[in-house]
Amino acid sequence: MMNGSCISYVTPADEALQTLRDAAQAGAVTLASSFSVEDMVLTDLIDRHGLAIGIFTLDTGRLPEETYALMQAARRRYRTPVAVYAPQAAALEPYIAAHGPNGFYDSIDLRQSCCAIRKVEPLKRALAGKQGWVTGLRRQHSPTRRDLPLREWDEGNAMHKFNPLAAWSNEEVWAYVKANDVPYNALHDRGFASIGCAPCTRAITVGEDIRAGRWWWENPDTKECGLHPAQADRKAS
Numbered sequence: 509m510m511n512g513s514c515i516s517y518v519t520p521a522d523e524a525l526q527t528l529r530d531a532a533q534a535g536a537v538t539l540a541s542s543f544s545v546e547d548m549v550l551t552d553l554i555d556r557h558g559l560a561i562g563i564f565t566l567d568t569g570r571l572p573e574e575t576y577a578l579m580q581a582a583r584r585r586y587r588t589p590v591a592v593y594a595p596q597a598a599a600l601e602p603y604i605a606a607h608g609p610n611g612f613y614d615s616i617d618l619r620q621s622c623c624a625i626r627k628v629e630p631l632k633r634a635l636a637g638k639q640g641w642v643t644g645l646r647r648q649h650s651p652t653r654r655d656l657p658l659r660e661w662d663e664g665n666a667m668h669k670f671n672p673l674a675a676w677s678n679e680e681v682w683a684y685v686k687a688n689d690v691p692y693n694a695l696h697d698r699g700f701a702s703i704g705c706a707p708c709t710r711a712i713t714v715g716e717d718i719r720a721g722r723w724w725w726e727n728p729d730t731k732e733c734g735l736h737p738a739q740a741d742r743k744a745s
């Protein structure tokens with residue numbers, strides 16, 4: 509940024525911190541953490557700077573053991589508690605009875621239904637009464653996220669949505685993790701880039717897209733779990 513004869517630079521961490529401070533000013537705001545490496549960066553920033561932003565996670569019941577181990581490590585490391593939301597048995601039990609425990613492999617509809625029960629409905633409960641939420645989404649993640657703004661109006665949830673790491677590169681995320689000794693999912697050291705439920709996540713190979721290991725059997729232009737609307741539904745706030 510040019511200012512008279514002085515040139516100043518805004519670092520990715522500065523930009524993220526400012527976006528988090530803006531979020532904290534927006535009322536009751538919460539970070540949706542999947543314990544991804546991005547969410548751990550945000551957790552570290554929130555905790556380190558004592559920001560008035562809550563944190564919650566969605567325990568789908570199908571997470572990898574490594575994610576539960578990270579949850580436990582985060583409890584020891586950070587003061588900010590993480591509220592846990594689980595799927596409702598009244599919705600999950602009939603789904604499993606009709607389609608089996610792994611019915612989500614059989615069609616996109618069944619995959620989306622499983623995500624709706626295990627993620628989208630608990631998300632609605634987690635966001636109830638909030639004025640905004642914070643996510644670890646980045647533009648580099650997928651074609652559906654390439655125009656992601658730092659903040660936007662989330663029409664579906666009728667609240668502000670903040671994406672403090674929108675512009676961060678993968679290298680910048682990991683540089684922050686290493687510099688600040690942030691705990692992260694052990695699966696990242698085994699080739700997993702983006703980590704969700706165990707049966708819907710695989711490791712990627714060199715040159716593959718970051719999210720290639722998520723729902724790898726689906727078209728990359730359509731695979732979202734329903735937590736985040738398509739770019740077309742977005743507008744800046």
Ligand code: SF4
Binds near residue numbers: 620705707708733
């Ligand atoms: S990611 Fe897979 S297991 Fe997890 S909620 Fe979606 S379909 Fe179900």
